[in-house]
Amino acid sequence: MRTTERLILRPFQDSDLDAWAALNADPDVMRYVGGPLTRADSDREAAGINRQWEAEHFGFLAIERMSDGVFLGAGGLSREPWTPDTLEVGWRLAREHWGHGYATEAAAHWLAYGFNELGLTRIVSVTDTPNERSIAVMRRLGMTFERTADLEADGERFNATIYSVTAEAFGMI
Numbered sequence: 759m760r761t762t763e764r765l766i767l768r769p770f771q772d773s774d775l776d777a778w779a780a781l782n783a784d785p786d787v788m789r790y791v792g793g794p795l796t797r798a799d800s801d802r803e804a805a806g807i808n809r810q811w812e813a814e815h816f817g818f819l820a821i822e823r824m825s826d827g828v829f830l831g832a833g834g835l836s837r838e839p840w841t842p843d844t845l846e847v848g849w850r851l852a853r854e855h856w857g858h859g860y861a862t863e864a865a866a867h868w869l870a871y872g873f874n875e876l877g878l879t880r881i882v883s884v885t886d887t888p889n890e891r892s893i894a895v896m897r898r899l900g901m902t903f904e905r906t907a908d909l910e911a912d913g914e915r916f917n918a919t920i921y922s923v924t925a926e927a928f929g930m931i
């Protein structure tokens with residue numbers, strides 16, 4: 759278990775799965791991440807996330823609010839095919855928990871983890887170019903625009919905006 763000022767970052771528990779399925783079924787949340795998921799796919803994703811963390815000690819973790827134990831969403835580091843040389847930081851919160859800085863707070867932890875504990879020298883973040891809220895998180899984290907690129911995920915092409923930050927710029931060197 760990892761903590762930040764307001765959050766607990768930990769593997770998924772069975773008690774998260776209803777809220778995780780609800781956010782994964784919400785078209786607003788899933789607009790830029792492949793569209794709504796069925797309950798079965800949502801459960802499968804949570805199990806895959808836990809397996810990934812156990813196997814490699816990086817990946818997404820569930821995000822819980824410390825003050826009341828409410829499940830907010832998930833975030834973390836992932837290895838994606840378009841940036842094989844480094845890890846990507848990402849986030850997904852239930853719609854009712856947007857607007858409180860939770861994604862930025864969790865992601866700052868993941869950047870520090872990547873630089874300090876995994877020894878990365880650079881971390882990227884990639885999103886659909888129209889996903890302005892995600893790009894705003896990147897900027898709040900101090901990441902800078904690197905490039906746009908036409909990428910493919912699950913057989914669908916999309917125009918991606920890629921931000922990055924180095925350990926040095928993040929103040930870790």
Ligand SMILES: CC(C)(COP(=O)(O)OP(=O)(O)OC[C@H]1O[C@@H](n2cnc3c(N)ncnc32)[C@H](O)[C@@H]1OP(=O)(O)O)[C@@H](O)C(=O)NCCC(=O)NCCS
Nearest residue numbers: 787790849850851856857858859860861862884885891892
């Ligand atoms: C991307 C996503 C995580 C961003 O969520 P968010 O709530 O906008 O981002 P943050 O958690 O950093 O919150 C920032 C907002 O909280 C406000 N805020 C309130 N208290 C704050 C605090 N203590 N610290 C920082 N910001 C705070 C900020 O002013 C900002 O508000 P604004 O958007 O009105 O300017 C969310 O939109 C989401 O889950 N989207 C769907 C999934 C997705 O697309 N993921 C990205 C795939 S690449």
